[in-house]
Amino acid sequence: MTAQPHRLPEGGAIDRSRPLGFSFNGRRYTGFAGDTLASALLANGVHLVGRSFKYHRPRGILSAGTEEPNAIVQLGSGASGLPNLKATRVELYEGLAARSVNCWPGPWFDLAAVNGFAHRLIPAGFYYKTFMWPHRGWHLYEPFIRRMAGLGRAPDGPDPDRYERMNAHCDVLVVGAGPAGLAAAEAAGRSGARVILADEDCPPGGMLLGSADAGGHGEATAGLEAMDNVRVLTRTVVTGYYDHNFLIALERVTDHLGPAAPAHLPRQRLWRIRAGRVVLATGALERPLVFANNDRPGTMLAGAARAYVNRFAVLPGRRAVVVTDNDSAYAAALDLHRHGVEIAAIVDLRPDGDGTQCAEAREAGLNILSGHAVIDTAGRRRVRAARVARLNDDGSLAGTVSALPCDLIAMSGGWSPAVHLFSQSGGTLRYDAALRAFLPDVSPQAARCAGASNGAFDTASCIAEGHAAGAGEPGAPGPVQPAAPVSWAVPARSRAGEARRFVDFQNDVTAADIELAAREGYESVEHLKRYTTLGMGTDQGKTGNVPGLAILAGTLGLSIPEVGTTTFRPPYEPVAFGAIAGRDVGPLADPVRRTPLHAWHEENGAVFEDVGQWKRPFYYPQEGETKDEAVARECLAVRNAAGIMDASTLGKILVCGPDAREFLNRVYTNAWDGLAPGRCRYGLMLGEDGMVLDDGVTACLSENRFLTTTTTGNAARVFAWLEEWLQTEWPDLEVYLTSLTEQFATVALAGPDSRKLLGALTDDIDPAPDVFPFMAWREGRVAGLPARVFRISYTGEVSYEIVVSAGDATDLWAALMTHEVTPFGTEAMHVLRAEKGYLMIGQETDGTVTPLDLDMGWMLNKKKDFIGRRSLARSAMRDPMRKRLVGLRTEDPATVLPEGAQILAEPPSGAPETMIGHVTSSYRSATLGRSIALALVKGGRDRAPGTVHVPLDDRTVRAEICDPKFYDPEGERLNG
Amino acid sequence: MTSPRYSIFSLARNALGYHRSWSRAWRSPEPQPSYDVVIVGGGGHGLATAYYLAREHDAGSIAVLEKGWLGGGNTGRNTTIIRSNYLWDESAHLYEKSLKLYEGLSRELNFNIMLSQRGVLNLAHNEHDLKELSRRVRAIRLNGIDSEVLDPAGVKAEVPIVNTSPDVRYPILGASIQRRGGIARHDAVAWGFARAADARGVDIVQNCEVTGIDVSGGRVTGLRTSRGRIAANKVGLVAAGHSSVLAAMAGLRLPIESHTLQAMVSEPIKPILHGVVMSNAVHVYVSQSDKGELVIGAGMDGYNSYSQRGSFQIVEGQMGALVELFPIFSRLRMLRQWGGIVDVCPDASPIVGKTPVDGLYINCGWGTGGFKATPGSGWAFAHTIAQDRPHALNAPFALERFASGALIDEHGAAAVAH
Amino acid sequence: MAEPARGVEFRVCPPRGRIELRGDPGDGAFVEAASNALGLEPPPTPNRSRSWADTVILWLGPDAWLIEVPAEAEHAVARALEESLSDRHASIAVAGAGSVTWSLTGPRARDLLAKGMTLDLDPERFRAGCCARSLLAKVPVLLHRPGNDPLYELTVPRSYAEFARDWLEDAALEYADTR
Amino acid sequence: MLLIPCPWCGERDESEFACGGEAHIARPPDPDALNDAEWADYLFMRTNPKGSQRERWCHTHGCGRWFNVERDTVTHRILSVYRMGEPPPKDAP
Numbered sequence A: 001m002t003a004q005p006h007r008l009p010e011g012g013a014i015d016r017s018r019p020l021g022f023s024f025n026g027r028r029y030t031g032f033a034g035d036t037l038a039s040a041l042l043a044n045g046v047h048l049v050g051r052s053f054k055y056h057r058p059r060g061i062l063s064a065g066t067e068e069p070n071a072i073v074q075l076g077s078g079a080s081g082l083p084n085l086k087a088t089r090v091e092l093y094e095g096l097a098a099r100s101v102n103c104w105p106g107p108w109f110d111l112a113a114v115n116g117f118a119h120r121l122i123p124a125g126f127y128y129k130t131f132m133w134p135h136r137g138w139h140l141y142e143p144f145i146r147r148m149a150g151l152g153r154a155p156d157g158p159d160p161d162r163y164e165r166m167n168a169h170c171d172v173l174v175v176g177a178g179p180a181g182l183a184a185a186e187a188a189g190r191s192g193a194r195v196i197l198a199d200e201d202c203p204p205g206g207m208l209l210g211s212a213d214a215g216g217h218g219e220a221t222a223g224l225e226a227m228d229n230v231r232v233l234t235r236t237v238v239t240g241y242y243d244h245n246f247l248i249a250l251e252r253v254t255d256h257l258g259p260a261a262p263a264h265l266p267r268q269r270l271w272r273i274r275a276g277r278v279v280l281a282t283g284a285l286e287r288p289l290v291f292a293n294n295d296r297p298g299t300m301l302a303g304a305a306r307a308y309v310n311r312f313a314v315l316p317g318r319r320a321v322v323v324t325d326n327d328s329a330y331a332a333a334l335d336l337h338r339h340g341v342e343i344a345a346i347v348d349l350r351p352d353g354d355g356t357q358c359a360e361a362r363e364a365g366l367n368i369l370s371g372h373a374v375i376d377t378a379g380r381r382r383v384r385a386a387r388v389a390r391l392n393d394d395g396s397l398a399g400t401v402s403a404l405p406c407d408l409i410a411m412s413g414g415w416s417p418a419v420h421l422f423s424q425s426g427g428t429l430r431y432d433a434a435l436r437a438f439l440p441d442v443s444p445q446a447a448r449c450a451g452a453s454n455g456a457f458d459t460a461s462c463i464a465e466g467h468a469a470g471a472g473e474p475g476a477p478g479p480v481q482p483a484a485p486v487s488w489a490v491p492a493r494s495r496a497g498e499a500r501r502f503v504d505f506q507n508d509v510t511a512a513d514i515e516l517a518a519r520e521g522y523e524s525v526e527h528l529k530r531y532t533t534l535g536m537g538t539d540q541g542k543t544g545n546v547p548g549l550a551i552l553a554g555t556l557g558l559s560i561p562e563v564g565t566t567t568f569r570p571p572y573e574p575v576a577f578g579a580i581a582g583r584d585v586g587p588l589a590d591p592v593r594r595t596p597l598h599a600w601h602e603e604n605g606a607v608f609e610d611v612g613q614w615k616r617p618f619y620y621p622q623e624g625e626t627k628d629e630a631v632a633r634e635c636l637a638v639r640n641a642a643g644i645m646d647a648s649t650l651g652k653i654l655v656c657g658p659d660a661r662e663f664l665n666r667v668y669t670n671a672w673d674g675l676a677p678g679r680c681r682y683g684l685m686l687g688e689d690g691m692v693l694d695d696g697v698t699a700c701l702s703e704n705r706f707l708t709t710t711t712t713g714n715a716a717r718v719f720a721w722l723e724e725w726l727q728t729e730w731p732d733l734e735v736y737l738t739s740l741t742e743q744f745a746t747v748a749l750a751g752p753d754s755r756k757l758l759g760a761l762t763d764d765i766d767p768a769p770d771v772f773p774f775m776a777w778r779e780g781r782v783a784g785l786p787a788r789v790f791r792i793s794y795t796g797e798v799s800y801e802i803v804v805s806a807g808d809a810t811d812l813w814a815a816l817m818t819h820e821v822t823p824f825g826t827e828a829m830h831v832l833r834a835e836k837g838y839l840m841i842g843q844e845t846d847g848t849v850t851p852l853d854l855d856m857g858w859m860l861n862k863k864k865d866f867i868g869r870r871s872l873a874r875s876a877m878r879d880p881m882r883k884r885l886v887g888l889r890t891e892d893p894a895t896v897l898p899e900g901a902q903i904l905a906e907p908p909s910g911a912p913e914t915m916i917g918h919v920t921s922s923y924r925s926a927t928l929g930r931s932i933a934l935a936l937v938k939g940g941r942d943r944a945p946g947t948v949h950v951p952l953d954d955r956t957v958r959a960e961i962c963d964p965k966f967y968d969p970e971g972e973r974l975n976g
Numbered sequence B: 001m002t003s004p005r006y007s008i009f010s011l012a013r014n015a016l017g018y019h020r021s022w023s024r025a026w027r028s029p030e031p032q033p034s035y036d037v038v039i040v041g042g043g044g045h046g047l048a049t050a051y052y053l054a055r056e057h058d059a060g061s062i063a064v065l066e067k068g069w070l071g072g073g074n075t076g077r078n079t080t081i082i083r084s085n086y087l088w089d090e091s092a093h094l095y096e097k098s099l100k101l102y103e104g105l106s107r108e109l110n111f112n113i114m115l116s117q118r119g120v121l122n123l124a125h126n127e128h129d130l131k132e133l134s135r136r137v138r139a140i141r142l143n144g145i146d147s148e149v150l151d152p153a154g155v156k157a158e159v160p161i162v163n164t165s166p167d168v169r170y171p172i173l174g175a176s177i178q179r180r181g182g183i184a185r186h187d188a189v190a191w192g193f194a195r196a197a198d199a200r201g202v203d204i205v206q207n208c209e210v211t212g213i214d215v216s217g218g219r220v221t222g223l224r225t226s227r228g229r230i231a232a233n234k235v236g237l238v239a240a241g242h243s244s245v246l247a248a249m250a251g252l253r254l255p256i257e258s259h260t261l262q263a264m265v266s267e268p269i270k271p272i273l274h275g276v277v278m279s280n281a282v283h284v285y286v287s288q289s290d291k292g293e294l295v296i297g298a299g300m301d302g303y304n305s306y307s308q309r310g311s312f313q314i315v316e317g318q319m320g321a322l323v324e325l326f327p328i329f330s331r332l333r334m335l336r337q338w339g340g341i342v343d344v345c346p347d348a349s350p351i352v353g354k355t356p357v358d359g360l361y362i363n364c365g366w367g368t369g370g371f372k373a374t375p376g377s378g379w380a381f382a383h384t385i386a387q388d389r390p391h392a393l394n395a396p397f398a399l400e401r402f403a404s405g406a407l408i409d410e411h412g413a414a415a416v417a418h
Numbered sequence C: 001m002a003e004p005a006r007g008v009e010f011r012v013c014p015p016r017g018r019i020e021l022r023g024d025p026g027d028g029a030f031v032e033a034a035s036n037a038l039g040l041e042p043p044p045t046p047n048r049s050r051s052w053a054d055t056v057i058l059w060l061g062p063d064a065w066l067i068e069v070p071a072e073a074e075h076a077v078a079r080a081l082e083e084s085l086s087d088r089h090a091s092i093a094v095a096g097a098g099s100v101t102w103s104l105t106g107p108r109a110r111d112l113l114a115k116g117m118t119l120d121l122d123p124e125r126f127r128a129g130c131c132a133r134s135l136l137a138k139v140p141v142l143l144h145r146p147g148n149d150p151l152y153e154l155t156v157p158r159s160y161a162e163f164a165r166d167w168l169e170d171a172a173l174e175y176a177d178t179r
Numbered sequence D: 001m002l003l004i005p006c007p008w009c010g011e012r013d014e015s016e017f018a019c020g021g022e023a024h025i026a027r028p029p030d031p032d033a034l035n036d037a038e039w040a041d042y043l044f045m046r047t048n049p050k051g052s053q054r055e056r057w058c059h060t061h062g063c064g065r066w067f068n069v070e071r072d073t074v075t076h077r078i079l080s081v082y083r084m085g086e087p088p089p090k091d092a093p
Ligand SMILES: Cc1cc2nc3c(=O)[nH]c(=O)nc-3n(C[C@H](O)[C@H](O)[C@H](O)COP(=O)(O)OP(=O)(O)OC[C@H]3O[C@@H](n4cnc5c(N)ncnc54)[C@H](O)[C@@H]3O)c2cc1C
Pocket: B040, B041, B042, B043, B044, B045, B046, B065, B066, B067, B068, B069, B070, B071, B072, B073, B074, B075, B076, B077, B078, B079, B080, B081, B082, B208, B209, B210, B211, B238, B239, B240, B241, B242, B246, B261, B262, B263, B297, B339, B340, B341, B342, B366, B367, B368, B369, B370, B371, B372, B373, B417, B418
């Protein structure tokens, strides 16, 4: 096995029959199925994996899990590259190609390591104190700082992978499949509850996988798989805990397969889980010890070293110093020893280690140095020796320092229960001085921790707690271990050494930085975090936060609970943006709404406009036509002959009931009392603030039934608005609303020929103006189809809106097209209505415009109350200098003002100018052979006749205020 | 009380002593029994108010009371976008004043707030957006503020990684850009103002929650706090998300609702995005911090909240939009998400001015966009408190506008939170 | 056994008649008149359907129902309702052309829907005879479980139909083959 | 992500609902009787409490009904739900 010199000849949960080739920084290696990238690198003797964020110090592998701060790699390249992955969480596959991040040319020799020499100049927060020269000079420095910062690189193309989202419901969600989680899932499963058990690792087993006494969990898993009410999700990290027991989990569906992933499967699946109750059996995370140069490759957590030998059959070193302030590292020492690692010493910070553990270690012949500490290390790219000294009772250094040669330092600074999700749930934490850990206290949600995440650190109580939690029974408090004197940071021999005691490995935050922050007044733990960046790396301080805040507490002379923790926030483990977006990307990014005539428009070359989610034909260019030419042609066709437009997107609401009329009276500004069946009326709707909300035509179908039309963009909003008033304010009104927008298609037929055309298409509707006047509607058959025809006009021409069942729309359109008609789009409609000075909601209005501003005071009925009326009486609404609607004629008829252009009373004289209004609509009118514009101008038509000035980019255009009815002001053509 | 000047030289000098002799950036004083002016709320706006009061006015003794840690409110959790391209004159003038102050702030405070004027783009995705954008840019320019319109090619030139393909669900049809806009280091703004205010004698009292406001004869007389009663002649409420709660202590009702606004950061990556990109239509905005994370925001949660926790669906919408705009971000990962409590007014403009209670002033309602206003708001509010009348810059933003109807509707500017 | 089933079988249902009925279920006369016209009482229980012969009535809201009838009967049934309810406060609207209905069957039909819907579709909870309005991938839909086969009927507003179909087909790629 | 108990449909995901803000703000029966400030109070002023708030929600993408919810604005716990027109339950736990 020379290819993997540090692989044990047997053992481990790896599949030796499946060797896998992979590369790291361009060099080729082999590992086995079941390896992580980290374990495979260790098997090949690679400890130096990357460089740190700020000082570019050589870094190795600290952990064997998600808490990893150091071993950050870039996977793959190009569009499918993945930055910032933790080597400890990447499962090995054939062909995997990884690189170190944030170092150049590589981790072995990294140019930016000069930062390390400047270490002393750039402590925490140095950038706040400098880079202020010259005045506004930050932009000179920023690019350099930016280039130094950041870890991996973003892919360089669109993501080739798919992501899915899945909604799931369960009675019990169990997070974590260690002994506690397995027991919980089993107990909950037996009760018949719907259970989901999720674990970020694969296979299930939790810490058992990494301990020598593995086994047992296999059986438990098999038992679970036999229950149909239990769903086991492996490679699934529960990463966010939101309100009302909503959690998200990310399943890595094919990440571990690499290029062999089947194409039809998503790379990842985001589970959105609504759980009745949640059992958090998320285990505990081991903490590093803080001593000088504790970051050299070859220094790792004791539990991780143990996992590497047991689970992966990898020797993380040949000669180890185990350093600890608690019992758990003894098991690691023993396991390492059993697998042939020479234990140079177990260095125990406590004056006397625990009896049983010590005894076992002594029995095995291990050298135990109680009351000692590792105070420094030697080596550069790999640890060569641990410097060990005796500690006084107060934690200060005593006696001489000896160097213990070693290539592995396995350290344990105690365990932090993984309370992240519990805390995200809104749960409070309490500090347990005996365990030296924050434990879950009370959650406002149905959440409960079990096992190591609840402070139970032996397997039997984990199982017992898991069982109780799964079954929903009260749990018994676990055994409490005796308090141990502890030093959260081992002093160093020199000040330089003190400044190299790392707490947050990824962001290079040292104990000295924490002390500096405290000294400068950044005393709150939240200030500490933001000033030093402690815990802000990709690991979110899973290992370093507790030692960090403990050091702060020590510096300030406060207790640890007084200092408290920073806020735990989702996600527990980072989640790809693509996985959150799921399939809401590309053409599926947002629903598209299409009218029944969409296919025809598409086939006939329509250019579409997005109006909300709708696709509407904007104009229909013919071969070689520009937009302006097409629009002009369409407009002229309507003015001179006939045009048809798809108006199906207009909102249609059936208002039905004995109080329908009264209801309309309240929601529209005008009165509806006199509207007889067969007739329609234009209505204006305000918000309660008096601002114009929407407009449209309402037809009286029968005494108690009205059909109301809304603008396209406001259809849903108006429907909701009306329902809201009915249900919440006027439940006594007997009115029912039904949306008929989808049921009917509307085709507007407009132009002087339209009456004749309609006549040709119907036998039972007499279009003669005296029997079918303006603002009337008739029911009958058009082109043989049952239809309602409304004689209303938005173009100023004789015009009809023909409303048929959506299923009949294409037949109607086809029948119309057999005549001399020109299809026209929304842009021509905009021009035609502007020629008439008709307002368009959203263009002349923007939520700040009242009917008075639009000179539509005549629409305000004086005899009744209506929504928004009172607001129109407020003092600011009566200001004569409010902006009001006018027409504008440019001096030069060829000049088309840009919409949105601002208007001045005087020629521009230099900013800031006094603006008196703006152009709301502006077009070239083919009918009139000149430009026209509508505008909102202070004082409105009180300024007419008068000249205003419209500054454009390169010149100022003069224009005359005029009546906004540019075309046929008397409205004769309506009856034409 | 003078703290040493910060410079590369003081940094080097201190390095020799292993940084053991830096003094506190601000003191941690016990609250005095009485002050001439008490500012409630140690966010950027409150600290800036205290600073300008101490620097530009003869206001007597000043304290800032903060219930938690200074800068821990929205100042410490915003997406740091700074710009002054507002539609209405009133807003444009106020935000531009603020931007101007920002431009000299690192020097002024002797604290590097890392103002990075990298340009802010607002994208347009449909005809209606384009028209709005044209209107806005023209108004802004006539107010003497820089702003330009970009076509899709111009957008691509500014931000090469943005997807300007016409074949997407909501293609980019254009954009406006304010080149003087950008981002700044939010915490540094709070800390810099705190340090500078402290140096001018302002007492900044943290962990001091105001629990009651004493009013007698229509005049404010003092405050009850978690650290005892503090008498005051004048009180400025600058408590952002908690404004309604404080106003209620003085018997006032405000046209304000508190909502959660969420934000998130990605893992840090090498520089990839230079400017700040915002899109109202698809609802997302993003910039890359100097540390390398993408800082991303979107719209507010739809219900009132004082929880600093939001709903995941907002994040999902935000990510859909982001990946649409920047397909190459799909494989980057969300590192952390959080929420802040924003105080929103019906017209999406702030309230800065006097209240019906004598000696009680209010500065609130900045909603989703007040970080950019921090120095300007503090400057104008300090004037208002010191002179007992609003400055011309903030006079239009009085509470009375809700009765008169003279609202300053900036929904267009704030349709997306920023 | 037949051929190995595809994960989801997805079919467009033939056009059907639909009528949206609104009225007060507390008004006995309304219920009686509606029942007389329909031969079936509008279900008073939220999110339940009721069916007899060709007629299905789905609960949409506390005073709203969707009546499904054969396409050719749509207008006749609407007229019958109108007549029978002429003296009651009620609203009757023909709505058949406004939406399309698809049926979904197969072992992965539930998973397919769960990708886009937040409803709890557990077969024990969303049983035969259950119906609900909700959202599927931001599209307002009406989901109905008429019986055990077809498992689900999904009714989508007409304007969204093409989008929703694209979405479902894309979502089903993963289940194209369960072999 | 809230789980809102619609009085008709039972618990449904927040995405199906729209929040209508503070409840029980009745429209003044005679708006003309109010001065501008009083009208502004109805239009704009809100209690915006920190803690329990009575507010209106609509099950927009479900049964379409508006109803009242009593919810804690800090914990987001839903304390009670009652239909339009019903009085708020007293002393919800
Ligand atoms: C996610 C998010 C993104 C944003 N993005 C941007 C952006 O990109 N650009 C932009 O311009 N704006 C943005 N904003 C808005 C901006 O953050 C705020 O408008 C601004 O920071 C408000 O500052 P402030 O000082 O008024 O409030 P805060 O910083 O919130 O300060 C108010 C302080 O009052 C304290 N307080 C409250 N009650 C009491 C009491 N009873 N006693 C004592 N103290 C009290 C609070 O603890 C708090 O510290 C964003 C906001 C959020 C939440």
